[in-house]
């Protein structure tokens with residue numbers, strides 16, 4: 001699993017407003033109070049969507065992530081901000097595949113936290129087979 | 138009763154390992170209290186005034202004797218030999234040491250129990266009718282649906298950082314014994330054209346802005362239950378207020394959007410969510426339901442009760458309810474002995490109730506939101522020995538739904554948010570109305586006390602409610618009349634200026650005296666109040 005932070009030379013994200021005003025940017029940043037569905041018409045030309053988590057308690061980004069994946073977004077979905085070890089599992093399940101935490105995350109802790117949960121009760125955006133399906137084949 | 142399979146056990150075991158690791162890091166000083174707080178809260182561990190409090194989930198209030206004995210064991214080994222049953226059908230321990238918490242969770246996991254999601258801004262323990270599976274008036278047993286929701290909501294990746302905590306209740310009878318419409322989502326399984334579906338009431342709650350949940354949809358097909366719930370929550374997670382903790386519950390969102398607009402958004406979201414395939418097949422429901430199905434009870438069991446002992450007869454009349462199978466009964470064990478602390482039980486009492494359940498009640502017990510315990514499936518012929526055993530353990534107080542069957546929150550004796558004490562007020566009221574004849578004459582009278590505006594003691598929903606407030610640094614109590622958490626749901630109204638601790642007891646006596654002089658035949662207190670209104674009561678209280 002990869003924790004890529006902002007890579008050198010990567011195109012910077014534009015704001016949602018800037019993007020919607022006719023930008024041809026391929027990377028956009030979504031604040032936690034912005035509507036992920038506004039991006040749905042443009043998903044195939046986006047390479048990166050960065051979703052803001054200004055405080056770990058602000059869970060709106062989990063819905064944004066799932067909505068984007070449910071709409072077929074296949075590019076990089078990044079959680080940025082107050083992202084803690086114990087949230088990474090939930091974020092992954094909501095479709096996030098990269099993490100730009102303001103905290104210093106220890107990769108070993110992240111891996112341990114994630115691998116503790118072999119199965120999941122419910123379907124989400126990570127393609128995991130829910131437990132009810134495992135039960136019934 | 139539902140039994141864990143390997144998957145359920147694996148989830149709980151993983152959680153125990155995770156928390157043991159987190160506590161270890163905390164005790165070693167690797168993480169700060171600030172970082173640790175959200176982690177411990179996810180495991181039901183609160184810091185109270187004097188010690189840690191651990192809240193253990195009792196899903197939909199159902200447990201077996203083995204689990205009940207484990208609750209006694211924890212009280213004995215890790216606490217001060219007692220536990221406190223709560224209005225959310227859970228149990229709390231008030232004197233827990235942080236270093237013991239992982240061992241307690243491991244003990245719980247060994248009997249298929251946990252403290253997952255008993256606090257934090259997530260979907261909390263699902264509550265239900267304490268007479269589920271036994272009540273004469275139920276359409277079906279609501280607990281399989283509650284269990285389906287329990288699994289779906291456990292570690293839900295999208296809904297673990299909601300704007301605020303989220304409480305769901307499921308019932309399946311017309312009589313509402315779970316305060317269903319005072320939950321964030323209240324689900325009632327209903328019948329239409331011979332099929333079952335779910336009525337969704339969304340946006341109820343207590344706290345400082347009490348609201349009764351409006352009907353959002355009258356009939357959700359049961360195949361869509363999880364999708365529909367998910368849609369209700371997604372709209373809330375996205376648009377619920379996060380700027381002010383007092384406005385963050387879903388009731389405020391629905392109030393601000395309006396019921397029709399909220400419903401429209403849920404319907405739109407549902408149309409999408411339904412396409413994601415998140416609803417388990419019928420086979421999964423059937424797997425769960427089969428475990429709640431019991432051996433058929435013997436309907437030819439004797440139906441007569443020997444009422445020779447007068448104390449026993451009083452208890453039968455007050456605390457025993459009709460079972461759906463003839464020759465059987467539902468026993469309600471009062472945790473409200475005269476002068477006791479509402480909802481508290483000693484480990485010896487918990488063990489005794491477990492023994493009785495194993496011997497007489499098909500190994501099942503229930504916790505009620507009124508902080509009592511139920512033996513749901515008892516033969517009428519066994520009532521007398523059960524009563525004798527309960528009586529010897531101070532568990533046979535015949536006061537179910539009477540004025541001394543008080544719901545009270547922990548209040549200032551334990552709670553760091555409290556304005557006033559709740560427990561001593563409950564004790565004084567119970568003393569004042571100690572005469573059992575007087576209580577029975579007053580009839581059904583639900584009295585509920587909260588030590589502050591957060592309303593953990595359901596004071597808005599009391600026929601008589603008491604709210605502790607802080608008045609210039611002294612404890613003061615406001616009086617409310619006319620609330621109900623049942624199918625005749627309503628919110629109480631404040632009578633006027635508050636009282637001190639003795640004054641509130643006097644005021645209640647004036648209110649009940651007024652009721653006795655005003656009531657017509659068969660009227661309960663709350664019926665009289667609704668008929669005559671506040672004015673005569675106000676007059677009686679304040680002159």
Ligand code: HEM
Pocket residue numbers: 183185222223224225229301302304319320321341342343344345382386545546547551552553554591592593594595
């Ligand atoms: C002593 C520690 C406790 C603390 C710090 C505490 C805190 C709170 C707070 C802050 C609220 C208001 C939440 C809101 O309106 O958003 C609340 C509500 C509530 N609590 Fe507690 N509580 C405690 C104990 C209890 C106990 C022991 C019970 C059960 C007997 C309980 C049951 C409830 C219920 C039923 C509500 C109302 C839910 C609603 O507003 O719909 N709490 N609590």
Ligand code: SF4
Pocket residue numbers: 546547548549552553554555556587588589590591592593594
């Ligand atoms: S109502 Fe207030 S005083 Fe009572 S337990 Fe809740 S927060 Fe504490």
